[in-house]
Amino acid sequence: MFPKNCWYVACTPDELTTGPLGRQVCGEKMVFFRNLEGHVKAVEDFCPHRGAPLSLGFVENGNLVCGYHGLAMGGDGKTVSMPGQRVRGFSCNKTFAAVERYGFIWVWPGDQAKADPALIHHLEWAVSDKWAYGGGLYHIQCDYRLMVDNLMDLTHETYVHASSIGQKEIDEVAPVTSVEGDVVTTARHMENIAAPPFWRMALRGNGLADDVPVDRWQICRFTPPSHVLIEVGVAHAGKGGYHAAPEHKAASIVVDFITPETETSIWYFWGMARSFNPQDQALTDSIREGQGTIFSEDLEMLERQQRNLLDNPQRQLLKLNIDAGGVQARKVIDRMLAAEQLAGQAQ
Amino acid sequence: MFPKNCWYVACTPDELTTGPLGRQVCGEKMVFFRNLEGHVKAVEDFCPHRGAPLSLGFVENGNLVCGYHGLAMGGDGKTVSMPGQRVRGFSCNKTFAAVERYGFIWVWPGDQAKADPALIHHLEWAVSDKWAYGGGLYHIQCDYRLMVDNLMDLTHETYVHASSIGQKEIDEVAPVTSVEGDVVTTARHMENIAAPPFWRMALRGNGLADDVPVDRWQICRFTPPSHVLIEVGVAHAGKGGYHAAPEHKAASIVVDFITPETETSIWYFWGMARSFNPQDQALTDSIREGQGTIFSEDLEMLERQQRNLLDNPQRQLLKLNIDAGGVQARKVIDRMLAAEQLAGQAQ
Amino acid sequence: MFPKNCWYVACTPDELTTGPLGRQVCGEKMVFFRNLEGHVKAVEDFCPHRGAPLSLGFVENGNLVCGYHGLAMGGDGKTVSMPGQRVRGFSCNKTFAAVERYGFIWVWPGDQAKADPALIHHLEWAVSDKWAYGGGLYHIQCDYRLMVDNLMDLTHETYVHASSIGQKEIDEVAPVTSVEGDVVTTARHMENIAAPPFWRMALRGNGLADDVPVDRWQICRFTPPSHVLIEVGVAHAGKGGYHAAPEHKAASIVVDFITPETETSIWYFWGMARSFNPQDQALTDSIREGQGTIFSEDLEMLERQQRNLLDNPQRQLLKLNIDAGGVQARKVIDRMLAAEQLAGQAQ
Numbered sequence A, B, C: 001m002f003p004k005n006c007w008y009v010a011c012t013p014d015e016l017t018t019g020p021l022g023r024q025v026c027g028e029k030m031v032f033f034r035n036l037e038g039h040v041k042a043v044e045d046f047c048p049h050r051g052a053p054l055s056l057g058f059v060e061n062g063n064l065v066c067g068y069h070g071l072a073m074g075g076d077g078k079t080v081s082m083p084g085q086r087v088r089g090f091s092c093n094k095t096f097a098a099v100e101r102y103g104f105i106w107v108w109p110g111d112q113a114k115a116d117p118a119l120i121h122h123l124e125w126a127v128s129d130k131w132a133y134g135g136g137l138y139h140i141q142c143d144y145r146l147m148v149d150n151l152m153d154l155t156h157e158t159y160v161h162a163s164s165i166g167q168k169e170i171d172e173v174a175p176v177t178s179v180e181g182d183v184v185t186t187a188r189h190m191e192n193i194a195a196p197p198f199w200r201m202a203l204r205g206n207g208l209a210d211d212v213p214v215d216r217w218q219i220c221r222f223t224p225p226s227h228v229l230i231e232v233g234v235a236h237a238g239k240g241g242y243h244a245a246p247e248h249k250a251a252s253i254v255v256d257f258i259t260p261e262t263e264t265s266i267w268y269f270w271g272m273a274r275s276f277n278p279q280d281q282a283l284t285d286s287i288r289e290g291q292g293t294i295f296s297e298d299l300e301m302l303e304r305q306q307r308n309l310l311d312n313p314q315r316q317l318l319k320l321n322i323d324a325g326g327v328q329a330r331k332v333i334d335r336m337l338a339a340e341q342l343a344g345q346a347q
Helices: A144-152 A154-160 A168-172 A197-205 A281-311 A321-346 B144-152 B154-160 B168-172 B197-205 B281-311 B321-346 C144-152 C154-160 C168-172 C197-205 C281-311 C321-346
Strands: A008-011 A021-025 A028-034 A040-044 A058-060 A063-065 A079-081 A095-101 A104-108 A132-140 A176-180 A183-193 A214-223 A227-236 A249-262 A265-274 B008-011 B021-025 B028-034 B040-044 B058-060 B063-065 B079-081 B095-101 B104-108 B132-140 B176-180 B183-193 B214-223 B227-236 B249-262 B265-274 C008-011 C021-025 C028-034 C040-044 C058-060 C063-065 C079-081 C095-101 C104-108 C132-140 C176-180 C183-193 C214-223 C227-236 C249-262 C265-274
Touching: A008 A021, A008 A028, A008 A249, A008 A265, A021 A249, A028 A095, A028 A104, A132 A249, A132 A281, A144 A154, A144 A214, A144 A227, A144 A249, A144 A265, A144 A281, A144 A321, A154 A168, A154 A281, A168 A183, A176 A321, A183 A321, A197 A214, A197 A227, A197 A249, A197 A281, A214 A321, A265 A281, B008 B021, B008 B028, B008 B249, B008 B265, B021 B249, B028 B095, B028 B104, B132 B249, B132 B281, B144 B214, B144 B227, B144 B249, B144 B265, B144 B281, B144 B321, B154 B168, B154 B281, B168 B183, B176 B321, B183 B321, B197 B214, B197 B227, B197 B249, B197 B281, B214 B321, B265 B281, C008 C021, C008 C028, C008 C249, C008 C265, C021 C249, C028 C095, C028 C104, C132 C249, C132 C281, C144 C154, C144 C214, C144 C227, C144 C249, C144 C265, C144 C281, C144 C321, C154 C168, C154 C281, C168 C183, C176 C321, C183 C321, C197 C214, C197 C227, C197 C249, C197 C281, C214 C321, C265 C281
Parallel strands: none
Antiparallel strands: A008 A104, A021 A028, A028 A040, A040 A095, A058 A063, A095 A104, A132 A265, A176 A183, A183 A214, A214 A227, A227 A249, A249 A265, B008 B104, B021 B028, B028 B040, B040 B095, B058 B063, B095 B104, B132 B265, B176 B183, B183 B214, B214 B227, B227 B249, B249 B265, C008 C104, C021 C028, C028 C040, C040 C095, C058 C063, C095 C104, C132 C265, C176 C183, C183 C214, C214 C227, C227 C249, C249 C265
């Protein structure tokens, strides 16, 4: 169960450089390509001629050409031409609103009449040159909500990421969770602790001593449908923590766009935006590499958790204080699902 | 849905050299082996003793010996012997009529009373020393009718085989489709065009200039249950095209025997018979290698098309003029299926 | 269908050296670990917090710590602690009686009230220093009863193990099967024959000539639920066969503990215990290596037999004299299943 009347990240521009891209989003098999103006279009990945996946074809003159028998389709889902054929009567493919913004391609898999690009929330770090961003993509066999849970309860860092960002103090400081409309925030502040390896690297990257006590923070923000942005950072202890001046801290935003593929699989776009030394590409690369390694440690856990849950449908899970972020996020999702169901019945 | 009262190619003699061969044909798991006289026999691939696959065994004195406990079965499905046992009461295995002819082993998976070797149609190229043949076998996860469609609409060459046998002119000349009894023919003649790479190689193989305009033809013939033989070739332009004298052309027959394994998988026996320089084994080898590469380009398309069709059962496919060959072939198949159903009810 | 109120071998101590071990036994997903006293404990492999497999975690202070968020569970299935949480109300995990004995970890997957370690039958070869043991573990996709059949009818050695322990004489001597309570015995004695390669190696290992005629025996004993111990050996011919004095023979016990994982897969613990030259570790190693190779020859046959049986549910198998051991063993198993069903209804 996933909301469909909302924007999800479908892919990144670098995935569209050599040809069309086939990708399933919320159960819909789509193909993405650029038209003559360079706009990204998304249509059903199904050739109306004989059912071949259009994503196996190529783009010509801004149209998607089927790689089997040459049917050419425009971004509006209408067949433009086919060798030796009149195509006026051909059935039209479903289309999906797609918007390229903030370095991502966003898609609206549900009711197309409701697709409003203004609903994509503003991402300052993606447009300001005071920020740098690096990230990647993982394909994971789990319900998207398990990944939301994961990111809204960072005590798992102590166990899953023990050698990089985990530390015992995360466990020991209870998070504070709050809900404002559809935004769920869960925050943790740790004071006067040793920085773990990843953050020592980040401190050095900002020209700061890495062997002194720090204050550390993690502020996870869930926004619908399944995005989690996490303000994270460390400041030299006693300089104001989260509010410390830039020259005393290394701060960044962990970016998590979680896109359901099926009920039990996701496309997970992860990354990190930082506001220190944004022009340092080598630092961007080394952070991305580090983050990629760290985040890959979650994969087996999530996939095995998913299988365990499928195998034990009768078991009730616990909802502890540390789970409050995920629990509240699911309430937001459940409201969206209920609203979509109502809207569907009204039609 | 596949007709079962007909001859399919099950395997080639080289697959039977080292021992028995297990192969599923039309949903029937069979094991093929040679008896003492060297005749190919086919029985159920199931040992009546404990259900082991007989194809894991070996052939001894013309009998098939189970590799588990030594039960020996004759080509008539009867147990001949088993160490320390009286075998008279053992239940008999199903048998399948098998005929070795034209370089292939043919099998009749349906009603054995109707299996008449005279129904295997004559293949002149397989018996005349004026012809040479080379071919191979692919295992593909698709309905056999998708492969029939593929071969009865060669406009796909322009897209799937762009670098070898495809050329834009295939698209531009409409094929002419005709039906005579159960034989469906779809033909295309292109005049005064450049030969694509594969045919330039073939022209050179026949000692002909490869850089002059040619006339090219493709005459696809479907015969039940699922065989497609395609007369193909090029002649120096203006020499009569298909009817040109042998010294002006390079002509051959593409051989396609498509054998259903299950509803969504096939054994695809492909090859090429040619009537020029038949004694030139190196040419045979180089044609087979080229054809093998070209035909492998269809695999992903067919398997992905199959999955797309299974995922979208509600979608209607188009039936264009270029699809007429496949459409007519399916009508023949449907008549066979209806006849088999009637015959089954009458029993 | 497998009896659950009985002891199965779950694992060996070397599988528990680096951390907890997840293993499914009789459909129950369990995790095995050692508590502070070094006793092996088994609990459900499911974290009551969020459903992660506990087997992905680690052992600390004799408790099993979940690798996701640090819940610590004792061997009694109760949550001992979790960072920042009161755990008194946490639901308790199922536990499974586990006993370490004879070099194996035994588990009782069924009604825990009935788990009595005294029901594990004595294994003299495992406790006496007059014996040496070496073995291994295979994971096989077949019903456990197919493996029981395999081991209770050694005529398959002639076919499956032709190059090592098989010989034509096994086929030619009928076995004698007897039942005493729940113990099924099937015995074969071959006189004045040539020793096959494996046994020539064993004769040499006991300092005996390997090129003289021998008497050979195979005495298979099935005990519930699915254990087959086989007394095997050869003696120089005319020295009394099975009863020959130790200096004239090479004798051992083939050990087979077959543990159902699912209805169609098993954990197969195989090994060999011998009473000659028990201190010779090199001989133990070479026997284990030889046996491992020989027993791996059964895998494909069993897995393909299993698939054949699933594909042909309507086919009746034969029950010949050579199958008597397996047939009688299944009768014992059927009685156990019926008793468990009755006991279940009575509750």
